[in-house]
Every structure is written in structure tokens, then in C-alpha cells.
Amino acid sequence: MLTAVTTALDSEDAALIVPVRVRDLLPRDLPACSWSGSGTHLRQVERELVRVAAGEVDYLAVCTPMDLPVAIGGIDYQVREKAGTLWQLAVLPALQSRGLGTLLIRAAEQRIRNHGLRRAELAVEEDNPRARALYERLGYVAYGREPDAWDEEGPDGVIRRHETMCVLMHRDL
Numbered sequence: 001m002l003t004a005v006t007t008a009l010d011s012e013d014a015a016l017i018v019p020v021r022v023r024d025l026l027p028r029d030l031p032a033c034s035w036s037g038s039g040t041h042l043r044q045v046e047r048e049l050v051r052v053a054a055g056e057v058d059y060l061a062v063c064t065p066m067d068l069p070v071a072i073g074g075i076d077y078q079v080r081e082k083a084g085t086l087w088q089l090a091v092l093p094a095l096q097s098r099g100l101g102t103l104l105i106r107a108a109e110q111r112i113r114n115h116g117l118r119r120a121e122l123a124v125e126e127d128n129p130r131a132r133a134l135y136e137r138l139g140y141v142a143y144g145r146e147p148d149a150w151d152e153e154g155p156d157g158v159i160r161r162h163e164t165m166c167v168l169m170h171r172d173l
Helices: 027-036 039-052 100-114 129-137
Strands: 002-008 015-024 057-063 069-076 084-091 119-125 141-153 159-172
Touching (some): 015 100, 039 084, 057 100, 084 100, 119 141, 129 159
Parallel strands (some): 084 119
Antiparallel strands (some): 069 084
16 A cells, blocks of 8 residues: 655645555564654564464554654454454654554554454543544544553653553444
């Protein structure tokens, strides 16, 4: 899949169009994905990539012509019966609101269909209205809430438990 991302520059008349493509995320990509989270997060992503070979998950990357990931996200086929669950979706902060998240989600939905499933699900933190608005624009509907928690590494290197409440959303494909 090849598409282009348009980014406005300082001048109102200037735009930069960069072609991107979606492919599988590979272990060799992880050093270039430090923007997506802490070292703890990247180690978790590395563990999830092991599950790809078993067909339990897919992990995608939206890449620039230099093959650098600028958006990543996973699909877990083990969370809910008859659904692919999108998770760990992230876009390089400097390129947010440029269509990369939409491209990533649409590619993930196609993977779910290719897996023989007709439902996509995800959880979004209640305090992330921007992400929730994107999911709603893409046709996802809230159907419940549940708590979530994970370990995250702070800038001081200390690992703390992050606890949050998430809105559960789904979309029929």
C-alpha cells in the first residue's frame, strides 16, 4: 500500500508530499521507534513481534521512502473471539493529524478481514479525546468501559504502574 502524506511548512504556500507504505514491523525497526514509547514499551513490542510467527498478532509499520517507521500498531487476534483488537497504535508526534493514523487503522482492518474476521475492536483511554474522535470518524462505536494498566518507564528510568480507564469501541468490517 502506497500513499502520500502532506505536511504544511512555515509558508502557507508550501507543502511537502512524502510517499509512505504500510508493511510488517520488524525487530530491526525498533531502534527507530523510540518516539513511540519508553524502553519498557519497546521491549513489550519486541515480545509481541515473537507472536507474529504464531499468527496470534500482526504488527504494522507505516514507513517513509527511507524505510523509517512513522506510525506503528498491532492487531491481536487472541483478545476477543471473532474480532481483531487494535492496540499500541502510535504516530510520530510531529506527523500527527496528517492521515497516518487513518492509513494505519485501515491497513489493520484489512489484515483483520484477511484473517477471516469481520469485527475490529480497540480501547482508548478516556482522557484521550483526540484519539477517540479519530476512531469515531472512522466508524468505531463505544460499547463499554474497562480499566487497563501497564508498566511504563519514566524519564528518570524508574518503572511505574500506569492505571487508566478505557472506552471500548468496535466497528463491523
